[in-house]
Amino acid sequence: MDPHQEYIYQEENIDIKKFLLRILGNWYWFAISLFIAITAAYLFNRYSEPIYSVSATLIARGEEKGKTGMEGFIEGMEIVTRQVNVEDEMEILRSYTLTNQALRELDDFEISYVLVGRRGIKESKLYNRSPFVVELDTLYPQLPGHKIYITLLNREEFRLQIDEHFDIDRVIKFGEPFVHPPLAFTVKQRNPEEFDPTSWSSNKFYFVVNNLNALTNAYRSKLSVEVNDPKKGSVLTLTTQGFVAQQEADYLNKLIEVYIDYGKEEKSKNATLALQFIDEQLKEIVDSLESVEQEMLEFRLKYNIIDLSQEGSAIAQKLIDLQKEKTMLGMQQKYYDYLLGYIRERGDFSDVIVPSVMGVNEPLLNNLIARLTELYTERTTLEHSAQRFNPSFTLNTRQIEETRQILLEHVNSIIESAALSMKDIDRRMAEVEKEINQLPVTERALIGIERKFQVNDEIYTYMLQKRMEAGIAKASNLPDNRMLDQARAENAARVKPKTSMNYMIALILGFVIPVVIILLIDFFNNRIVDRKDIEDHTSAPVIGSVGHNKTDSEIPVFLQPKSSIAESFRALRTNLQYMLREKGQNIVLISSTVSGEGKTFIATNLAVIVAMSGRKTLLVGLDLRKPKIHRDFNITNETGLSTYLINQSKLDDIIHPTDLDNLYVITSGPVPPNPAELLETGRMDAFMEYIRKEFDMVILDTPPVAVVTDAILVSKYSHANIFVVRHNFSHKNVIQFIDEIYKRKDIHNISLLINDIKLQGYYGYGYGYGYGYGYGYGYGYNYGYGYGYGSDYYSDDDNEQGSLFRRLLQSAGKRNRK
Structure with missing residues (x-):
């Protein structure tokens, strides 16, 4: 396989693994999201009123060549036939006129009755199953579209409430007329013998007087008319949906009935017109015939002529x-x-x-x-x-x-x-x-x-x-269309809510929403979250990674030498050998781009871990603007490098031994007014030459390079230069800044170190990833959450075993290694 293709293949695998690890690292988001989504689906299924689909079929029989069945024995019957175009018939079925007429003929559609749930959330349409009926007084206009609440109190009385515009709240007996212009109606028990207010899940109802025009448009819009066989185009299926299956079935059956009557009326009207026209012609002919007949009789009698x-x-x-x-x-x-x-x-x-x-x-x-x-x-x-x-x-x-x-x-x-x-x-x-x-x-x-x-x-x-033909045709007027299958409530199909589908959607959304949030966070996050963010923005090598310091001490490698963070510094110490390959190269500069990235922490612990290996090590606080090292070692800062550079102190006075064998510290000293100028003096040259010869390893803690130029000035003395970037803290443009320095060779022998990696959610190559020159990879390869080849060897491993997902990742890491 081509090496480049293999590299791309590996990178694609890494991206997938990174994504999966990000998901597992935020598993609680998915748990919360799934809980909310499934709960929402349950509430939606629980409180949504079911919608049913009801269908009926009819045959729209188009007449061929203008003939009817009667024309087989009576010529001329074509005068009353009606050509049928299926598309036109579909439009007629959906027309306002037929829909309006059908609704007018359905008495139960004038008023809608609704049962209100006990919590006031769920509502159920009742159609003709309500325990009461409302008889409207036609002398009053009523209030179409307004809710009028009825609360059943007992077998004799109910509570009437009208909030909108009226503020009416009174107790009325069943059968007692209520008049309050423009309202006037009487509420009666539907079945007095079977009336029982306690048999309902709730005693609260409301009714609405429907606006016929709005109701007509609503039923027209939801009526579906389809041709069963487009080639033959004779059987039509009518479908509608609603909350009460019986109500929708009654509507479809009435609509088809009105439609069939409409066809018969059209044919009957044609026959009637033909009869009227023929009668007019016959009247003229009869008058003329009678006159001629009389004239012929008189002529024969007068002239005595027979033939x-x-x-x-x-x-x-x-x-x-x-x-x-x-x-x-x-x-x-x-x-x-x-x-x-x-x-x-x-x-x-x-x-x-x-x-x-x-x-x-x-x-x-x-x-x-x-x-x-x-x-x-x-x-x-x-x-x-x-x-x-x-x-x-x-x-x-x-x-x-x-x-x-x-x-x-x-x-x-x-x-x-x-x-x-x-x-x-x-x-x-x-x-x-x-x-x-x-x-x-x-x-x-x-x-x-x-x-x-x-x-x-x-x-x-x-x-x-x-x-005679027209009369027979009118008398034997059969409809061109007929109902094939009546709409039946028992055959209705529930279309909403789709319980299984809603739960499926909830599960999908429960997974998708956190994924989208994670992707959006990653997309808009300008901070360094993994190693790839560094590799995408610079060609400078990465020397290693250091995990998050869980202790209260700034020198965890000294307090917990067997911890995973101590092991990562040992890997860094080993990798430094590949940067300091020449004899006499022993000065390492530690810097960063901005404050807060942990350069002093890295410099201090690196010095400690090198000293622990038996080499004489010196840690120099070269950050003359913000001294800090003296606090970590509890050393006075009254004298230091700044006092030496201005010739107020001797070298022996500023080199402090520590409690750790082989480790010495030079503090920054009092903050001078001109740090950059001091670093360019001759005493600085002499100082660097002395410590290079006197110590096996020198660690320089310098100021951030993007803030001041001190690190660049000092870099001429160093043999290796490490820039610290902090996980989920440093911005990606910082890496670009380092890359510019690397490409311009302002500072030689540059590498980067990733600091403060949180075990959860980081995706990279672990603490102590090897230096990028092909000489090896140091200790402790680590994929993901801090678990890898070195697990169970660190004193702080036991603290992580409580997480199920971490154990799964550890197991996955071991399988990948195999």
Whole structure:
């Protein structure tokens, strides 16, 4: 495997491990979050009122080619059929008109009854199961939408409370009218024989007089109409949801009933219009027929003529046939004129008489009228379900105008064609008239009378047939649609609250929310929390890590030499050998970027641990601005390096031995007014040369490099320079500052040390990670929470065994090592 790819692979694993360790390190966040989430889910499931889904199915049967079942034996029945478009029927079912009518016919929907829980939190809709009913006085407007509370006191009385605007609180008997304009109603027991106020979980109720318009819009919005089989498009499923399954079932059944009645009314209206038109035509024909019949009788009696001659009969039949053709064409022309005026003057096609009534067989005309009727029906539906500026309404308007224009042009064309046909009939009748003129006068007159009689008689017979067809169609008016499956409350499905789903969501949120919080904290946290934060911002090596000091002493390596923190300083001592590789290199500078990162703590304990190895060690307090080392060793600071540099003290006077063998300390001395200038004097050069030769190891505690330049001035004497950064304290831009120094080589042989690592939540390579030159890794590799290869060897290990998660991490670390 390519080394670079292997490195990336390892880094990705480290990131995952870091994330998991962060989660385990904050396990109590997850425990709290899960407890809150599951409790919230329980309360939601406990106090949410269930919502049920109820469905019903119906068959919307579209008629093929305008035929009905009766047309199999009666021709012309197409005059009362209705073309069905499934999408239009779906819109009709969702229309405001049908929904409003259905709700008006459902008496129990006028008032909503609600049971209030004992704690006043949970409410239950009762529909027609309430122990009482309210009868409204229709002379008063009432207060739609306002809650009126009823508290059952006993079998005879109840407490009435109306808080909004009225401040009414009184005890009333059942059946006693309550009048307080605009309110007026009577509360009665629903079933007096079974009435028992104590049988309910709570004795507090309220009722609301529903606003019919708001209720209509609410039921329209929650009604779902779907086609079971989009290819056939005949079976529709209607679904609605609500708090009471029986109430929703009653609504669906009533809506389908109203819808079926609507279809029957539409068909019945078409048949009625056809009958009215036929009756008007029959009235004119009957008058004409009676007149001609009387005239023919008088003529026969006067001239004593019974029948025409054979030649006269033949000529008369020709003329009668032409006259019938002319009369039928004239009736059709009258219909065309009626239709033309209807199209121009009417704004809808709800009561147009279809062409088949007059025997007009024009497929295009029939299709255009059917299409226009369908578009106007669609517009009526859209007027209740969409705004005027809705794209569907705009499209419908454009289609109506286009279809009207096409229909007008087609009717005008038919009228012109009919006029030409009429001229042709007149021409042929004129030729027959010439033949009739050659007959005797008496026979010619009789032919004229018989012609009028037979034409009127046949037209009368034709119209009677049409009237009979329309009458039968009206009498046998069967609905195009029928209910397939009625809505049933017992088949209702509970859709909310979804108990299992809510608990599942709670579990997910209980885990996700802490993870998101941890990620956000990490994202916005500009402090150093792990080793990777250092490696991402500098190429300078990391020499090691030091854990958190749990003791009250500033020198824990002396008080607890077998502790884990003491072992981390031993690892640091070992790693220093790889920085001080040349003979005579023995001066180590300890600094930081800002105050508070623990440089003095590191310098002091490093000096102690080196001295404990048997080497003669000197700890020099070079922080001339904020002296501190003298307090750790209980040494006077009246003399020190500052007094030596100004030639007020001798070297022997400022070098103090300590209680630890091989460890000597030089304090900073009194704070001078010019520390930087003192560090650049010749005495400083002589001082550094002396201590380099006199001691095996020299540890210099210098001021923060980002605050003053003292450390940079002194770095020319040092052989190794360690910058201390503090876990969860130092900012990442501090690392960038050190990286700039490292790249510019302002200070040579730089490394970084991570201080004050809290065992919980840190992700890195443990205390005493080896120096980055490939020579080895020192002691105590440590992944995560301070547990690793060196566990159980430190005197402070027993203090950590109480945490289950820490023991798990320790076990995981051992498995990873294997």
